[in-house]
Amino acid sequence: MYFCALFVFIISKLNITMKKVTLILLAIIFMGLTNTFAQKPFVGTVKSKISIKGTDDPNILSQIPESTTTYIYGNYTKSVMELVPGAVNMINITNGDAKKVYTIFDITGMGKYYIETDEAELKEKSANIETKFQYTGETKTIAGYNCEKVIETIVDNETDEETTAIIYVTKDFNCSPNINLGSYNGLEGYPLYVETTVEMNGSDVTQIMEAIEITPSKKIKMAEFLIPADGQKTTMEEMMKLFGGGGEDE
Numbered sequence: 423m424y425f426c427a428l429f430v431f432i433i434s435k436l437n438i439t440m441k442k443v444t445l446i447l448l449a450i451i452f453m454g455l456t457n458t459f460a461q462k463p464f465v466g467t468v469k470s471k472i473s474i475k476g477t478d479d480p481n482i483l484s485q486i487p488e489s490t491t492t493y494i495y496g497n498y499t500k501s502v503m504e505l506v507p508g509a510v511n512m513i514n515i516t517n518g519d520a521k522k523v524y525t526i527f528d529i530t531g532m533g534k535y536y537i538e539t540d541e542a543e544l545k546e547k548s549a550n551i552e553t554k555f556q557y558t559g560e561t562k563t564i565a566g567y568n569c570e571k572v573i574e575t576i577v578d579n580e581t582d583e584e585t586t587a588i589i590y591v592t593k594d595f596n597c598s599p600n601i602n603l604g605s606y607n608g609l610e611g612y613p614l615y616v617e618t619t620v621e622m623n624g625s626d627v628t629q630i631m632e633a634i635e636i637t638p639s640k641k642i643k644m645a646e647f648l649i650p651a652d653g654q655k656t657t658m659e660e661m662m663k664l665f666g667g668g669g670e671d672e
Contacts, residue, residue: 463496464595466638468565468614475628482622486629494612497601498647515647518600524649527661534653535661544604552577555609564614565633567592574606590615
């Protein structure tokens with residue numbers, strides 16, 4: 423109401439005709455609609471390819487999938503990985519709005535089990551880990567989206583061990599940093615490229631995950647990001663026991 427009264431006062435002082443007033447109002451409405459649509463969060467899928475450099479060890483290469491698909495609905499993400507072909511699928515769901523992460527194990531013949539982790543637990547687990555993100559301003563286009571290069575530095579304050587990663591993020595998805603909960607806590611933008619190098623058997627092995635196909639889709643619904651109704655809540659220790667790892671007893 424205040425805005426309308428102020429607008430009428432201004433046009434009366436400027437002696438603007440009603441035709442021009444109508445055009446101005448239409449322009450304002452159009453600008454408002456444009457901003458509303460521009461700020462709409464991304465809903466769709468991101469398909470990424472995964473490549474390995476620095477090793478030809480078949481034991482390592484056989485454990486890395488060639489590609490992965492992530493489903494996104496605003497601040498929700500869902501990815502599925504086949505751990506054991508035809509037997510065990512692992513599904514990761516991030517609920518950025520509730521600040522929770524779910525890891526679901528779908529085991530043929532045994533059912534579905536899920537582990538729930540909230541923001542407080544994630545902070546507790548990384549209490550001795552310091553993570554910094556350096557936004558470089560360097561940009562490139564990945565799968566049609568503008569991305570900025572970010573250098574991630576992780577320091578283990580107990581061992582002073584330091585690792586780095588190169589990440590390219592896009593802010594065109596209009597998501598909050600909570601979409602990266604559990605993976606890149608606090609990172610602004612959604613990662614479309616991640617390059618990490620680790621030491622394996624005396625060699626530096628680099629893994630690169632890069633988005634190759636991004637598809638907006640109205641077919642993706644919120645129901646796809648819900649915990650399975652027949653899923654059983656469990657803990658990592660219980661899952662280890664289930665697979666013969668012994669959990670805390672060993």
